[in-house]
Amino acid sequence: MGSYDAFCKLYSKGLLFTKPIPLKDGSHSMRNIIDQLKDSLSRALTIFYPLTGHLVTKKGDDAPSYHVILDCTDAPGAQFAHAVVDAQVADIIAPDDVPPIVESFFPFVGTVNNDGHTLPLLAVQVTELVDGIFVGCSINHVVADGNSFWHFFNTWSEISRTTFRNNSNSEFVPRPPIVKRWFLNGQGPIINLPFTHHDEFIERYLPSPQRERFFHFSPESVACLKEKANAECNTSKISSFQALAAVVWRSITRARQLADEQITHCWLPVDNRLRLDPPLTADYFGNCIQALNATTTAGELLSNNLGWSASLLHQAVAGHTDASIRAWLEAWVRTPFVYQYGQFVDHQSVMFGSSPRFDMYGNDFGWGRPLASRSGNGNKFDGKVTLYPGREGGGSIDLEVCLPHQPMKALELDPEFMIAASPSQAF
Missing domain, CATH: 3.30.559.10 (Chloramphenicol acetyltransferase-like domain)
Incomplete structure (x- = not known):
């Protein structure tokens, strides 16, 4: 698939x-x-x-x-x-x-x-x-x-x-x-x-120089973001990940100092296995994911509150149903294409990858649990955010953020982002 x-x-x-x-x-x-x-x-x-x-x-x-x-x-x-x-x-x-x-x-x-x-x-x-x-x-x-x-x-x-x-x-x-x-x-x-x-259709993508930095979000911080986003939207449907993704999208957009009219996307990875009807088993081995996106302008994103941004992401995920998956696949079969990085790398958008739900820290080869998880350089570019579970568990999340040097410096000074981020965990 x-x-x-x-x-x-x-x-x-x-x-x-x-x-x-x-x-x-x-x-x-x-x-x-x-x-x-x-x-x-x-x-x-x-x-x-x-x-x-x-x-x-x-x-x-x-x-x-x-x-x-x-x-x-x-x-x-x-x-x-x-x-x-x-x-x-x-x-x-x-x-x-x-x-x-x-x-x-x-x-x-x-x-x-x-x-x-x-x-x-x-x-x-x-x-x-x-x-x-x-x-x-x-x-x-x-x-x-x-x-x-x-x-x-x-x-x-x-x-x-x-x-x-x-x-x-x-x-x-x-x-x-x-x-x-x-x-x-x-x-x-x-x-x-x-x-x-x-x-x-093959091109060798060479990323420009950038920093790759880890940020830690404690279970309490993630829960606070979820509560805030839902309260601002008068709902209870926004998930922890959607609230966190909204903060990251807003903060990176602010750090880039984009013009108000600039279009920005937030891409989210979605597993299609359990969204199909009938669903596939979670143990289906293959590639069964899709990238969804929410789109707005930088001005709209930053002039509205966290809940407004999170609701855009929630709507994108909620609309990803069995019918929409099948419609997308039918269209692709009629007109097949090969993914190109240009679809995602535009220096104005944010793309998430991996998942904090993956069991990374449960892996024990016989000499104890891991201390940390890291990624190779594949699929890293300006605006790529890789998700990891926090080592302490409990709903904590680690983010690996890839940005050029100046936007990363600005992100490190962004109050909305850094107040939510916790000090790095020492092992």
Whole structure:
């Protein structure tokens, strides 16, 4: 399900752990840990086998006729790498800004989805720090969205933990993925794209220099924003995320000092699985997301209150129904296209990605919970905001905000935003 977003970069996320102290029997040594991760990854991929395949392009006799399939019959498998760096955990999580070294923790930097024709669809890099371990993972976004990425990651860590602590080789998986493809009204599995060669739609996007900074929002702060937005709209329907997104949209727009008449969008990722009728299971493995947006002018956004902004986002989400999803897909099948970054990168808008609902901090490979989560450089641009759950749980949220230097400085001085943001969590 979903259009062929071959131009977008890979979905890259990773977790930072404290390095365990080696024991006398050899367990918890890095050699033992690497062997355990390789073994558990191999067993996880027997369940999530689409990640071991590759993309294959088929061309019909009548041009333009171009379609891409996922071939698992001649599966090249996944890539696994072990790296060592002279850095410490504090070097990664102490700064508010994401240090440049984090980019090196992820494989396939600069790769786009269409490269899955020649490169593995899944690549893992385990980076050994002086006192920590970073497990970075890049997945081809054509094959899996964030929900499927963390489903795989959670399963992999559970297999590793079970083996590591219980010396058990049990293959029991409480949430096996559903890999059968869903197609609209029985269409597919072949959908022709209006191209004769990938050069017609592939461009290598190079982001301009920018800062990437983390901001933390406590459960109390998120609850206050939700209460304020609902009170200003005399409703109870605005969600915590919609209220927080409204604050971010307003504050970044103010930091950019846009003209009142300038159009600005706020893009939100929405999982279609449970919005379809009948719904798909949450364990459906694939890419089943869509980007919604609310649109207004900078002047309207900033002259109205938080509730007004949040209500625009609520209306966009509430209108995303089974009927609207099917109508969008039917239109795409009639006139297929490939996503381009220009649709989202306009330096006046904000785009959210990932979700604070993903189980990031529940991943334990056998040596404890993660200290922090970070992203690779794929799909980062001016105005991109990546969502993470706060490590303490309880509804807390971390935001990774990408902005050029001057707007970021202005955001750091924005009262509405910084009053809601909490001090960074120290671990």
